[in-house]
Amino acid sequence: MPRFFADENAVCGDIITVTGSDARHIGYSLRMKVGDMITFCREGMEYSCEISQMTADKVICQVIEVTPSDCEPTIILKLYQALPKGDKMELIIQKAAELGVGEIVPFVSSRCVSRPDEASAMKKLARWRKISLEAAKQSGRGKVPAVAPIVTFEEAIDGMSSDIKLICYENEGIRLSEAGIDGKKSVSVMIGSEGGFERAEVEKAKAKGITPIWLGKRILRCETCPIAVSAVIMNLSGNW
Amino acid sequence: MPRFFADENAVCGDIITVTGSDARHIGYSLRMKVGDMITFCREGMEYSCEISQMTADKVICQVIEVTPSDCEPTIILKLYQALPKGDKMELIIQKAAELGVGEIVPFVSSRCVSRPDEASAMKKLARWRKISLEAAKQSGRGKVPAVAPIVTFEEAIDGMSSDIKLICYENEGIRLSEAGIDGKKSVSVMIGSEGGFERAEVEKAKAKGITPIWLGKRILRCETCPIAVSAVIMNLSGNW
Secondary structure (H helix, E strand, C coil): CCEEECCHHHEECCEEEEEHHHHHHHHHHCCCCCCCEEEEEECCEEEEEEEEEEECCEEEEEEEEEEECCCCCCCEEEEEEECCCCCHHHHHHHHHHHHCCCEEEEEECCCCCCCCCHHHHHHHHHHHHHHHHHHHHHHCCCCCCEECCCEEHHHHHHHCCCCEEEEECCCCCECHHHCCCCCCCEEEEEECCCCCCCHHHHHHHHHCCCEEECCCCCCCCCCHHHHHHHHHHHHHCCCC | CCEEECCHHHEECCEEEEEHHHHHHHHHHCCCCCCCEEEEEECCEEEEEEEEEEECCEEEEEEEEEEECCCCCCCEEEEEEECCCCCHHHHHHHHHHHHCCCEEEEEECCCCCCCCCHHHHHHHHHHHHHHHHHHHHHHCCCCCCEECCCEEHHHHHHHCCCCEEEEECCCCCECHHHCCCCCCCEEEEEECCCCCCCHHHHHHHHHCCCEEECCCCCCCCCCHHHHHHHHHHHHHCCCC
């Protein structure tokens, strides 16, 4: 059955209204008709629907059943990623979405080379959200991972509220396996840009109850680290 | 101390002879001199050396001490990767080298779209080996992951000899955590191209003692799977 993500304002009671490119995709590309069944996902819930009305640019669907998506991990993983150079953030967001990350929070730390102004940050954010949506569709997620607006390092550490809070650091820390991830409901993990973190930043994070994680002697490229860490956390939490 | 990889024929008794671009890099870029200390890595061993003689294009070094590299994982991970489309194999090899993979064996399966002729395969192999070397240097590996010439699916399953042999399959299998990786010396894992594997291929693999691994309900892109699997195997074997 074809699967789509429903926008926040698309769901009203037991009616889902689809407009724009999804509506055209349903009508023209998939050639679906009134009476056909279709699934919409929203925030980890799946809405099984029957198409009840169609025009050239609008599809109205009757919700038949709402069930929790069984494609979502049992753990909410929040990835705090310091802005890398170039377009590496795009690869990171795509892979994070595939691997089941719940939310991506981009932030700027001392060693970030990339420091976009407000206009450029808004443009990037729109692009990142599109990448997250596309990756969520392709990988069969039950929700689209949110991409938050860029924050400062201080805002990032102040805003963290997961059961387990981690920061990847090349100079010290426990192993991911020792972080007690199994059985927890939520994990936040901070990952640096190309230069990693300053010691002073790690100290500030520790003062906020964030535990340093050491990833061994081999040096991972900045974009490899979030992919590998997300995969391992999904494994340690029994989601992989 | 500067670190280089030594070619097979560079090591002769307790003398290491460097020529070509590495020799120029040592002399011109790093401005090293006779008497300076330098480290060479080869197949997981580290050679601490003193430079004993230098010309414009040759550096001769006296080996002082040979020790096992402490940057190599304790498990030998062989990644059997079906040829993906485009240049995705390059990303896979780069990330595999960073994550500690011991050898990459590219192979062609039923669903591979990429089927290079001999000339193109030789060109690709040379490029992949260069990528492996560069990634090994950057990540501080003690050996350069070998990249084998492209084999057929049958040659791949016949040639596998690790303690644990796995094939990633979207339709059935145990979890990676259930594969008994901890404490083993070597693991081989087969990963499909865009279309995954045919059931008949998985049956052939099973007949050779290769266990299917199921990676959950979210569908990973072809290039994400080897990166995520390598990271999780390094974690499960205590190397991360």
